[in-house]
Amino acid sequence: MEAMKQHKGIVYPLNRSNVDTDQIIPKQFLKRIERTGFGQFLFYHWRFDDDGNKREDFAMNDPKYDDASILIAGENFGCGSSREHAPWSLADYGFKVIIAPSFADIFYNNSLKNGILLIEVEQSKVNEWMEKAENGTLELDVNLEAKTIDDGSGELFTFDIPEYHRQNLLNGWDEIALTLQLEDKISNYEQTTL
Amino acid sequence: MGKPKTIIEKVWEKKVVHEEAGKPDLIYIDLHLVHEVTSPQAFEGLRLKGRKVRRPDLTFATVDHNVPTKNREQINDPISKIQMETLAKNCEEFNIPLADMFHPDQGIVHVIGPQLGLTQPGKTIVCGDSHTSTHGAFGAIAFGIGTSEVEHVLATQTLWQNKPKTLNLHVEGDLGPGVTAKDLILAIIAKYGVKMGTGYIIEYTGDAIRNMSMEERMTVCNMSIEAGARAGLISPDEKTVEYLRGKRHVPEGEAFEKAAAEWLALATDEGAEYDKVLTIDAAEVEPQVTWGTNPGMGAPISGSTPSLTEVDNKEDVRLALEYMGLEESQPITSIEIDHVFIGSCTNSRLSDLRKAAQIVKGKKVKDTVRAIVVPGSFYVKMKAEEEGIDKVFKDAGFEWRDAGCSMCLAMNDDVVPPGGRCASTSNRNFEGRQGNGARTHLVSPEMAAAAAIEGHFVDVRTYN
Numbered sequence A: 001m002e003a004m005k006q007h008k009g010i011v012y013p014l015n016r017s018n019v020d021t022d023q024i025i026p027k028q029f030l031k032r033i034e035r036t037g038f039g040q041f042l043f044y045h046w047r048f049d050d051d052g053n054k055r056e057d058f059a060m061n062d063p064k065y066d067d068a069s070i071l072i073a074g075e076n077f078g079c080g081s082s083r084e085h086a087p088w089s090l091a092d093y094g095f096k097v098i099i100a101p102s103f104a105d106i107f108y109n110n111s112l113k114n115g116i117l118l119i120e121v122e123q124s125k126v127n128e129w130m131e132k133a134e135n136g137t138l139e140l141d142v143n144l145e146a147k148t149i150d151d152g153s154g155e156l157f158t159f160d161i162p163e164y165h166r167q168n169l170l171n172g173w174d175e176i177a178l179t180l181q182l183e184d185k186i187s188n189y190e191q192t193t194l
Numbered sequence B: 001m002g003k004p005k006t007i008i009e010k011v012w013e014k015k016v017v018h019e020e021a022g023k024p025d026l027i028y029i030d031l032h033l034v035h036e037v038t039s040p041q042a043f044e045g046l047r048l049k050g051r052k053v054r055r056p057d058l059t060f061a062t063v064d065h066n067v068p069t070k071n072r073e074q075i076n077d078p079i080s081k082i083q084m085e086t087l088a089k090n091c092e093e094f095n096i097p098l099a100d101m102f103h104p105d106q107g108i109v110h111v112i113g114p115q116l117g118l119t120q121p122g123k124t125i126v127c128g129d130s131h132t133s134t135h136g137a138f139g140a141i142a143f144g145i146g147t148s149e150v151e152h153v154l155a156t157q158t159l160w161q162n163k164p165k166t167l168n169l170h171v172e173g174d175l176g177p178g179v180t181a182k183d184l185i186l187a188i189i190a191k192y193g194v195k196m197g198t199g200y201i202i203e204y205t206g207d208a209i210r211n212m213s214m215e216e217r218m219t220v221c222n223m224s225i226e227a228g229a230r231a232g233l234i235s236p237d238e239k240t241v242e243y244l245r246g247k248r249h250v251p252e253g254e255a256f257e258k259a260a261a262e263w264l265a266l267a268t269d270e271g272a273e274y275d276k277v278l279t280i281d282a283a284e285v286e287p288q289v290t291w292g293t294n295p296g297m298g299a300p301i302s303g304s305t306p307s308l309t310e311v312d313n314k315e316d317v318r319l320a321l322e323y324m325g326l327e328e329s330q331p332i333t334s335i336e337i338d339h340v341f342i343g344s345c346t347n348s349r350l351s352d353l354r355k356a357a358q359i360v361k362g363k364k365v366k367d368t369v370r371a372i373v374v375p376g377s378f379y380v381k382m383k384a385e386e387e388g389i390d391k392v393f394k395d396a397g398f399e400w401r402d403a404g405c406s407m408c409l410a411m412n413d414d415v416v417p418p419g420g421r422c423a424s425t426s427n428r429n430f431e432g433r434q435g436n437g438a439r440t441h442l443v444s445p446e447m448a449a450a451a452a453i454e455g456h457f458v459d460v461r462t463y464n
Ligand code: SF4
Pocket: B064, B065, B108, B109, B110, B129, B131, B344, B345, B346, B404, B405, B408, B409, B426, B427
């Protein structure tokens, strides 16, 4: 996993709550056995019509969001299935940070394991940023070391994230390698408990 | 005697391999179930790093999501085929037992775990599939994980997990006649919403839960994830023990009695405290039908779709009704369906099929409706056929299929066409879940069966 300390980028606002993983990446794209190349299928049925043409009424297709790398969405983002194809497609498309009032549990873990930073931000702030990103262009500067977001308003917004996840992201650690350092403990557990 | 504890705390404490301030706990995983869709990248990850599967003996694999339910010899989609072949190759390379498409143990992963006795009280059970919560019906801590976590479990047999908060969902009183476990869990989600359980493990308690069979309990725990909880469970009791007795992977003889005593001791202690308690009055629950695009958007059969002036989340409701092709304040019984799917890890066990068969017996599926029954496992199918249940369905005009996930997520050829409307016994009514543009109404097997006959939703309590 790539380390991430800071990220500055353009915001794409997705003003919907309970966005589920079937929407993020529909099941017909889950058959691949690779981890890469899923970005083209992100939000597929919202972005494209049945003939594969871009839907004009879906804002993500607006060129002003072409370089967006920060996604802002409504509450309970990522609910539904455990498919890691969802964060794979978001990351592959270019999203590095997702901001929402709340996230579904499994999606939260899956995203962090793929180097996407998820930040819980209260609804009122989400609404404010959502509006700015819809009506103009909003750029945010997210600093994971300092746990702050700079929206250019002159006031720094601070956020919280579990320290364990923060360290993993900052260092880009391979979690399995870390766990294997505890091999003695695992073996010991197996011998005494199982 | 110490402080009274919940089953969640009791099981968790036994699984902690390593704890350290500022970190989640490292917990041991007793059973890892694997299927074809969420595992290929995990095995590939192992290979890239030259890692092994630590405990193939605690791992069990099957194919369910992609399998054809009609002609097993013919897989139309080459990519599906590759995914299944990849699982077979991986299982061979890493020495993992596999129930492939032609194996008598094949079935939906959450149906075969309990059926084989792999699922047991007090175990930690994971699978790269969110409905792993199903296994909680036995008093196991069972939850879905992503592919990176699958890889982590394969390599280490452990996971880093935050100690969950506990939620007691207490069901007061008992369910009325004709009201099922499915109706109860749908009513709970309609009442408390799709994120009521986020960050929690739910324990379901109360008389209605105690009175349920193990298969009904599985239906309830299965949909914990639809309520936002990764895991939901039920304290073991005599029913749990009797269900498991004689199953292939449980101990025999005296060892079984010893295990049973340990299982029963896991039940939540009298007076144990939870982080949160929610209640529902069982007597108020009616047969349920979802009208929207998430499982919390549901109504009783006597009810209607919402009126936009009466809801807070107007935009969500408007979008949902638009997708579903429904009006506001439309009576549920007026909704006409053209597809019926009886199956999925929520409702494809023998008792589900029996109850649905009772409704259709001697009747005919309406000519505008295409109805299919997909048993949860090869074993369930065989048992049902021994009882003649297949014949009841076929005589009524249902298609009788081989086991798999099928139309629950339409990864194989079993797809609802765009604009099609399906009464489905599965667990998710998301946009496009059963096919691009397909509209899903979640219901119990009895409600689905009656809708197949009538072509629209009817109240099974007064239907014969
Ligand atoms: S039946 Fe449906 S919900 Fe259950 S495991 Fe299969 S796809 Fe998932």
